[in-house]
Amino acid sequence: MRPRLFLDANVLFSACVSPAGRAAALIELARSQVCVLLSSPHAIEEARRNLALRYPDREDRLPSVLDAVTLVTEAPPKVAQWARDLGLPDQDAPILAAAVQAEADSLVTGDRTHFGPLFGHTLRGVRIVALSEALGLLGFGR
Numbered sequence: 597m598r599p600r601l602f603l604d605a606n607v608l609f610s611a612c613v614s615p616a617g618r619a620a621a622l623i624e625l626a627r628s629q630v631c632v633l634l635s636s637p638h639a640i641e642e643a644r645r646n647l648a649l650r651y652p653d654r655e656d657r658l659p660s661v662l663d664a665v666t667l668v669t670e671a672p673p674k675v676a677q678w679a680r681d682l683g684l685p686d687q688d689a690p691i692l693a694a695a696v697q698a699e700a701d702s703l704v705t706g707d708r709t710h711f712g713p714l715f716g717h718t719l720r721g722v723r724i725v726a727l728s729e730a731l732g733l734l735g736f737g738r
Contacts, residue, residue, distance in 0.1 A: 598629065598630065598631050598632050599631045599632070599701045599702065599733065599734065600631070600632045600634060600698070600699065600700045600701045600702075601622070601631050601632070601633055601634065601700060601701065601702050601703075601704050601730055602633075602634045602635060602636075602668075602691075602694065602695035602698060602700035602702065602703045602704065602722070603622075603633055603634065603635045603639065603665065603704050604635075604639055604691050604703065604704060604705035604706070604707060604711075605638075605639040605640070605642035605643040605646065605691070606643075606646075606705060606706040606707055607619045607622070607704050607705065607706060607727060608635060608639065608640065608643035608658070608661060608662075608665070609643045609646050609647060610706065610727075611623050611657075611661045612643070612647055612651070612654050612655070612657040612658050612661055613647075613651050613654055615657065618727050618728065618731060619727060620661075621731065621736070622704070622727065622730060622731060622734075623661055623664045623665075624664075625731075625734055625736065626664040626665070627664050630734055631734055632666060633664055633665045633666065634665065634666050634667075634668050634695070634698050634700055635662075635665050635666075635667065635668070635694075636667070636668055636669070636670055636690065636691070636694035636698075637667065637670060638670060638690045638691065638694065639691055639694070640658075640662065640667070642687070643658065644658060668694060668697070668698040669694070669697065669698075670690060670693075670694055670697070671690065671693035671694050671696060671697035672697070675693040675696055675697055676689045676690050676693040677689075678693070679691075679692040679693045679696075682714070682719070683713070684710055684711075685710055688707065688710045688711065691703065691705070692711075692714075692719070692722070692724075695722045696719070696720045696721070696722050699721065700722050701721075701722070701723065702722065702723045702724070702725045702730060702733065703722050703723070703724050703725070704725055704726070704727055704730040705724065705725075705726070705727075706726065706727055708726075711724055715729075
């Protein structure tokens, strides 16, 4: 069974901004059936908003990136509140909650500010990992 990786907005953003970078490599691994990528409307909208603000000339890359990602539903408020109770801010709690709701194996994020203390931990079945660790888990080094 292929690993199920939930992508935070910053990973989607990075795949659009740096088509030769690690986030884009993860997208290609999904296209090659190495893993299943998941994300939520909340994460996708955040990525879209950040692209529009910082790299409007790269917004057009998002649909191609999303072609390799399975859209999952947002988690119920109770699960998002559980994530807030862990100390995550309002913009990040729905990310972890959706990953849990989707039964992802890992949540892939570059957000060390908010998710950093959770890196390496498994919460309700979801391991919080950095992009480099996700690639390593798939056998593609750091």
